[in-house]
Amino acid sequence: MTDTVAHPDWAAWQNSWDRQQEWYMPDREQRFITMLDAVEALVGPEPRILDLACGTGSITGRTLSRFPGARSTGVDLDPALLAMARGHHSGDERATFVTADLRDPDWPQRLPHRDYDAVLTATALHWLRTDELAVLYGQLAGVVREGGVFLNADSMPDPDTPLINKAVHAYDKARRTREKEAGAEDWTDWWQRAAADPHLARAVAERFALFGDPADGDHADGQMQPPRWHARTLVASGFSEARTVWASPRDSMVLALR
DSSP states (O other): OOOOOOOOOHHHHHHHHHHHHHHHOTTHHHHHHHHHHHHHHHHOSSOEEEEETOTTTHHHHHHHHHOTTOEEEEEESOHHHHHHHHHHTTTOTTEEEEEOOTTSTTGGGGSSSSOEEEEEEESOGGGSOHHHHHHHHHHHTTTEEEEEEEEEEEEOOOTTOHHHHHHHHHHHHHHHHHHHHTTOOOHHHHHHHHHHOTTTHHHHHHHHHHHOOGGGOOSOOSOOOOHHHHHHHHHHTTOSEEEEEEEOSSEEEEEEEO
16 A cells, blocks of 8 residues: 655635635735736736735735736745645645745745736835835835736724724724634634644745734734825835825725836
């Protein structure tokens, strides 16, 4: 009898990641649809994209599904999420994944292409401090080709609407409490389950060493800026135009044209 080596069910891990993220952002798919609509409108249906801070490759998967002629490079530092991205897209020559720290000034040199039609990112860049994000925007002006686009969908709170913000926060907190009681998996739960998977344990341990244990609070430092800051900083960094193209009560997506 020939022994077989068990492998993780990468599709199941991707699905569980999506469900966990949707617990925080029930409108997550809406932002992806708007993002890819903008890509098609501005650079066409066969884009070469950079999936920035790609995680498990959520944007890559949706791009390649919608645009069969597209090509995607995913870049991230998280070894566990990259393992899932590589596993889920194994055998698809349209998808490439690169390990790089976006705070490293030389990170663009790790990319397989000099420039891209579109650089796309979602729910990721809030991990960076404001000064680090401003530097990154300047670097992206050299990664996006002329006429190409950059789209960032993320938490972009507006300090000018404190009463609205408070009400939205309370409403969303109540929703998540109901769904958690019904069995929804949150950030910490998901990572604990990943750490218990023998096929992922080493990569998750490496991830915890880099970012800390989620149970101890490993997330962003709270330096989040409103959409107008993003648009203004992108134009100052070398993009020709930038504005909000999608918004929910908590998050926004800014599009910049190179």
